[in-house]
Amino acid sequence: MSKKQRETVQKQFTKTAEAFAEFAVRDTPEVLAEKVEFAKPQPTDSALDVACGPGAFVLALAPRVSLARGIDLTVEMLRRARAFQRERQLANVAFDCGEAEQLPYPEAAFDLVSCQMSFHHISKPESALREMIRVTRPEGRLVVIDTLGPESDAKFELHNQIESRRDPSHTSSLRLTTFLQMFEECGLEILRQTMKRRQRSFNHWMLRAGLAAKHKRYLETRKLLEDSIPGDRAGYSPTLQGDDILIVHNEGMFLLAKQAVDGRR
Numbered sequence: 001m002s003k004k005q006r007e008t009v010q011k012q013f014t015k016t017a018e019a020f021a022e023f024a025v026r027d028t029p030e031v032l033a034e035k036v037e038f039a040k041p042q043p044t045d046s047a048l049d050v051a052c053g054p055g056a057f058v059l060a061l062a063p064r065v066s067l068a069r070g071i072d073l074t075v076e077m078l079r080r081a082r083a084f085q086r087e088r089q090l091a092n093v094a095f096d097c098g099e100a101e102q103l104p105y106p107e108a109a110f111d112l113v114s115c116q117m118s119f120h121h122i123s124k125p126e127s128a129l130r131e132m133i134r135v136t137r138p139e140g141r142l143v144v145i146d147t148l149g150p151e152s153d154a155k156f157e158l159h160n161q162i163e164s165r166r167d168p169s170h171t172s173s174l175r176l177t178t179f180l181q182m183f184e185e186c187g188l189e190i191l192r193q194t195m196k197r198r199q200r201s202f203n204h205w206m207l208r209a210g211l212a213a214k215h216k217r218y219l220e221t222r223k224l225l226e227d228s229i230p231g232d233r234a235g236y237s238p239t240l241q242g243d244d245i246l247i248v249h250n251e252g253m254f255l256l257a258k259q260a261v262d263g264r265r
Contacts, residue, residue: 002219014047016160031058033060033207034142035060035145036061036064038143038253039143040141040255042111043064043065044065044111045066045111045112046065046066046069046109047069047071047110047111047113048071048112048114049068049115050100050113050114050118050124051121052071052077052081053072053084054081055080055081055093056086056115057070057083057116058070058093059088059090059093060081061112065092070093070094070096071096071103071104072097073097074101078097081095082095082161094104100122100132101116101124103132106135108137108138109137110137110140111137112136112138112143113135113136113141114145115128115143116146117133117146117147118143118146120174121145121169121170124180125182128174128208129144129183130186131197132184133258138258140257141191141255141257142188142254142256142257143255144179144253144254146225147252148175148176148179148195149172149248150175150235154233155228155233155234157236158233159173159222159236161234162221162228165220165224166206166217166218166221168249178252189255189256189257190255191202191255191256191257192254193252193255194253196206197250197251198248198250200246200248201245201246202222202225202238202244202247217264222245225245235250236248238251
């Protein structure tokens, strides 16, 4: 990760740590449970969640695995994660500070390695994925969950413009075809994949980024989104609802394994 992108990510998530932690850990528990089930954790697993934020996925995994570890770039997010850990009195959880592209762990250290809703903040997602593969055991599994950008070039450009206006640390919501190509080039086999349409309140989404209705970036983002409504020009399927807008994020969920070599993984 470049120094500029690292500083942008740290600034954004330090500023929004309180709001993000509240929504990520305490909101939509059914979605979190769905993601844990998708990962198929095993009681003997040593698990790592990359770019873990306030630790929602790590803490949800913990009762289902031997060890649950999280790593994140932002110190304030990790402070929140450790506070939630103490609140839940989970002894098999640990959190570290570090970058997705340079994980501070030896090769083949984990049975289950995940990264969720974070690839769109990483300037070189393939580098992060290769690091995830490096620290995964030969028979282990990887989980990647992230929003998907539209396949249409015009929609893709406007979609990511709106995302970046809301959150300066956003790099790119990758297309499904980009993810599939990246998995193949990195020698991964897709064990399971599913696509979800996550409907959410625009106002709620903006609060998660620390933006109230009178904030300049809120107003700029809302105008871009409202202008995109005719013809759904940005791929959000937006619907006006009073002073709010219902939007949809398409989300890809992938359970992966290293491709077999000579009959073995």
